[in-house]
Amino acid sequence: MLFFEFSTFLFLFAIYVNAEWNTKDFMKREHSLIKPYYGSGIEIPFWQFMGSTIVTPNYIRLTPDLQSKVGAIWNSVPVNVRNWELQVHFKVHGKGKDLFGDGFVIWYAKERMKDGPVFGNNDFFQGLAIILDTYSNHNGPHNHQHPYISGMVNNGTLHYDHDRDGTHTQLAGCEARFRNLGYDTHIAIRYEKDVLTVSTDIENKAAWKDCFQVKGVKLPTGYYLGLSATTGDLSDNHDIMSVRLFELDLPDDPQADEDRSNILPSATFFEPPRDHVEDPKPSSLSGVKVFLLMLIGSIAIVACVVLGIMFYQKHHEKKMKRFY
Template sequence: MFRLLTLCSVSALAASAASEKPRVDRFQLMDHSFNSPLNFDNTLDLWTLTQAAVPAQKHIILSPQVAERTGHFWHKQPLTTANWELNVEFEVKGPQLTKSDGFALWFSEEPFDPRDQTKETWNLYGYKRNFKGTGIFFSTFDSYKRLNPQVSMAQNNGVSAYPSNLSSTGTSFDWRNRGTMIFRMATGPNGMIGQIKAANDVRWTEVFHVKERVKGDVFVGFSAYTGPEAGSPGKKADAVMIKGLSVFNLDMRKAGEANSQTDTEDVKKARELLEHATKNHAEQIEQVRQLTTLLSHHVEQLAPREREQLAQLAKLSQRVRDLSGRVSTLSKEVSGHMQASNGGKGSAMLEQMKFEMDGMRAHFNHHNENHKQTVQRIASSLKTKSGSAGAAAEGQVRALKQHAAIMERTIRRQHSYSQMLFLLVLVIVASFAVFMWRRVHQLEKKHLF
């Protein structure tokens, strides 16, 4: 039952009494709502604060923690709608044993006039007992004068004094010294409902649900009385702080407040748009159902393709990672080979070796030519001397010829040996270059294919 009332309170209580059934939504009444930080623009210009009530940065101090104090906080303009929802955040803290009466939330059919205050008649939570309208009482004591916080609702015609001829109902709920509390209520043709909870709780507690309703054109206000000094421990009392107030209009045909920035014509247009949007409600539901079915089939068809694409993407990602690893390994191996070739200077060394070998070859060729010319000169000299010398020197000449022939053969052998050595070195260098080229080529094929 509680959940049903919670879910349906706004829609059930906001139906209009007119014959035509209106479209119901809600919009916030900004002039009657406020949040911290408070300033003259968003709060103080539209509200009346008297006696002990003072504004703070984050809340309104309705009454201080001092005994024998009264505070009032009233809006200057009335609510012009009878279908509304209200949420108020408050906190009450004080000594464990207190004499404070509590505070009240008023929906008065009369504007607040502080000049009418008298101590004898204005003693109902700081307001007059013959109020006209509706009052929500946050009482510290029950009807037996026991310390038992509760929330109740009462209505009066402005003639009788409380508690005569009043219908009231309520329930016990401890709202003292529990941090921030939230009270909400909604009113409409079907009556009123009020609920309360701690700000950090989830579950709401229903404190009243009646058929009576709050009339239109009422003034919203708060009042509090901290109790007499006699009997108050240390002359201390309960401090009441109003931290925030949100009021919502549930009747889209009315602006809801006199100074509302929402034009009535705009409200009417918004209502027409809502009615047009929901005219063919059944047709829209069928279209949504068909669209949902179409999307479901589409998802079923695309799901296998998406899974296949994801698998291919995973394979490609793995190949990319493998290729990255191979490239890294190739870089390390090439770097190692370059370091083995004296820090990457192998090609320069090969060129230097080739240059030195060419120089040695030219030196050997030049040296051999000199030896050949020397031998030829000796041979010519011997021939000349052999023609003019006698028989005694002929033997010496032959010996010199033999010795020259031996020297010439030796020179030729050395020349051939130097040629072969040069060719061998060239072959070794060429083989090493071919080996290095093939090694690098194999590494490239290994890592790329």
């Protein structure tokens, strides 16, 4: 009996120690965005928005389903957490059935509130971009369909080639059909011991599914979280319902005390680069013009055949008259 009580005590003590050990694994309120969004007045605590962004009681709309819109929202507090997981509840939807775009990006970047050509942020950025690209009109040769999720780490020297969906600078990616769904859609970005893992919950199963994982990713501390979106000739509503950043408690991390505040973002692995090959220029001829040209060509060929037959018959008749 005494042994049983002692074993029970050890078991409960182990649970208690484990619970105490993981007290740091919690949501960071200053880096999270949840309802109700407003603080005092129309400001959102710890966040600033720009462009076409509007804030409603139920969601933050980065862009409406209209052409040529740009919107963004940025956290105003730098993230000094070494290991973290970011979970974003979002919704991308619009009236387009076959044509829609362009998409949105989740940023962990050195500079914030910068307008630019990369889904509403500046090019040659420093940091991490997780790109949810919905542009349905393929830009150049691909081996994937859209929507498409990809990751990019930039030290400030890389150009994001929007015309090629950034496939020559991406870490990795996966197809993810998250648009126009009738249920909640989520994405999780986990950065743990220099391993970047991106997962999705877009199948209404309340479970994470791996999109990609890349090892050897080094990110500085002190960068900012942000989300931005754009529309061009094609459009969509890009809505954010919540953003939650969790600090991960990893007591066995040998680099937990390493100063990462002044390093440059880097990654030891990139997908094989793809040459920038220009798309063939589309023909300036319309479908009607092509049809007319083909019709005229066919008539010309038939006329040539008829004339050839007539010429042969006349030549044959002359030969027969000379023979008789």
